Amino acid sequence: MQSKNVDKSEFIQIRKFIVKLGKMLHKYGTPTFRLEAYLLEVAQYLGVRASFIATPTSLTVVIWSDKHEDEYNTAARLMPGELDLHALSLTDELASSLLEGKLTLAEADKRLDEIDVLPSPYNNFITGPAFGLATGAFAMMMGASWSEILWSAALGVLAFVWTLWAQRSKRVSLMLEPATAFIAGILASAIGGCLDPGINIPLIVLSSVIVFVPGLALTIGLAELSNRNMVSGTARTMDAVMQLFKLYFGAFLGITAGFTLFGENVYKPAQSLPYWATWLAVFLLTMSLVAMFRTRLKHIPWAIAAAFIAYGATTWGAMYMDNGLGAFVGAFALGVFANLYTRIANQPSAIVAMHGLIVLVPGSKSYIGLNSFISGQDFVRADNIGQEVFFIFMSLVAGLIFANVVMPTKKAL
Incomplete structure (x- = not known):
């Protein structure tokens, strides 16, 4: 113009x-x-x-x-x-x-x-349980047992308490991620040593701090780099990497201290959950993100649809390709749906795309890969985790780019 x-x-x-x-x-x-x-x-x-x-x-x-x-x-x-x-x-x-x-x-x-100056449409009595719902749903997606899911949810609510404290204290905000992971490590070790022997402690700790794992930030940083926004993309990616390091160090230190205090836990694999639990976990995770992202009520059905489209397309793609390229199919389907939503609702595509991306981003696998690199041990079954994380990140960015070509967005947001 x-x-x-x-x-x-x-x-x-x-x-x-x-x-x-x-x-x-x-x-x-x-x-x-x-x-x-x-x-x-x-x-x-x-x-x-x-x-x-x-x-x-x-x-x-x-x-x-x-x-x-x-x-x-x-x-x-x-x-x-x-x-x-x-x-x-x-x-x-x-x-x-x-x-x-x-x-x-x-x-x-x-x-x-x-x-x-508008307050959040979801108060702390809604957002707090949403943290617990998100961490429990993630544990469910990772194949945890029912007891591990419940312990993850409880520690997730504790992470929300730390978040509230960080909003009122600058000192706490500077150490929020490692401190939360450290406390989660000690408490998970205490639970394994005194209340529920044989639980998967590293998985519970990861689940309890999953809201801080910067998978989405890493994906956005790579998307900015692909758009040749070099300064911002590099800064966001390195910030996410440092946040991942802080989380892992806090968790590693907490579990080590916990094993010293309460004795080392011997993991005993429990019976895996039925397949439908994974789809239930996607729904629960999306509903928790509604409160955490402050999604408006009229956008909730679109957000749920975006999450299921992203996960369903990824699952379907993984049946015919490896997991990394399956993520490309999921990101492509999500991008087309989000851009179509923009044309129908005249709203930014990010409103629904972010919920789907959270389901797809491999932030947890980055954490698992870091654990494997440092300790040489896997707390979930993960072969060639580093290569898989790289392929998933690249597939996500490529899928969104291809989606913008096939279904151009109506808005820049």
Whole structure:
């Protein structure tokens, strides 16, 4: 769209709105390559020219009028954003209303401030059990026994307590991942030594901290690199790797301390769960993510469908190809569905895509591979885990790229 002539007062209004919109979308966990593309679309519709550079910790904005009568640039240091699909959806609806002429720029700016202070639609009494549901569902997907699933869920609720504490204490926030994994390791060892001998302690610890395992961040980082957003992609990928190291070190230290205090646990494999339990786990995991990602009620059926499409397509693909390429089929099906959702609901594809990606991303396998590399032992059956993780990551990124070619997205978000 061609730029239009704007006077100085209008230019000031426009650039204030664009900067505020960019900061809010960054805060809500928008991938940087999507953030830049979306802000560029908004700037063009508002009649100004602009350039944006986004990273996980900063946002640089340059805005100028058609003939450079007015120019503005700013750089902001920002904290890495966390997914908030409720606020992301409302912000996108606001921007769409502005571009359709249903809101004035002043009204849109005021509404942005209102969205920014909205509380989560899910309070702590819902989010806390959602943590336990997510960790228990993951243990179920990994083939744990019923007792291991229950212990994982209990420790998952404890991880939520640590998360609440981190929101109120900067010192705790700096050590959240390793401290949570350390406590989980000690408690799991105590459970194995005193209450339930023979349980799979490393699997319980992994399940209890799965909400912190950065599989999604690694996938987004690689997607940013594939879009040639080198600085942001590299920063996000290395941040995810360091988070994975912190989690593993905390868990390793906690289990070691626990074995010293309560005696070493001898794992006794329990009877595996029936096949239908895996599909139940996908449903339970998706429902827990609804609260953790703050998904709006009207988007829940779409989110559940996305998770089942992603997992079902991956399972079907794995029947004819190896597991890595099966993930390509799942990511491709998820990408097509998410882009189709964008066309039907006029909402960002991320609202449903993130739920499906969580089911697909191999963050847990990265952790298992790290454990195998350091200790030389596997706590779940995993052959050639390093190679499989690499193929799954590449398959996910390639699947999403191919999906955007077959079913182009209607929105940049």
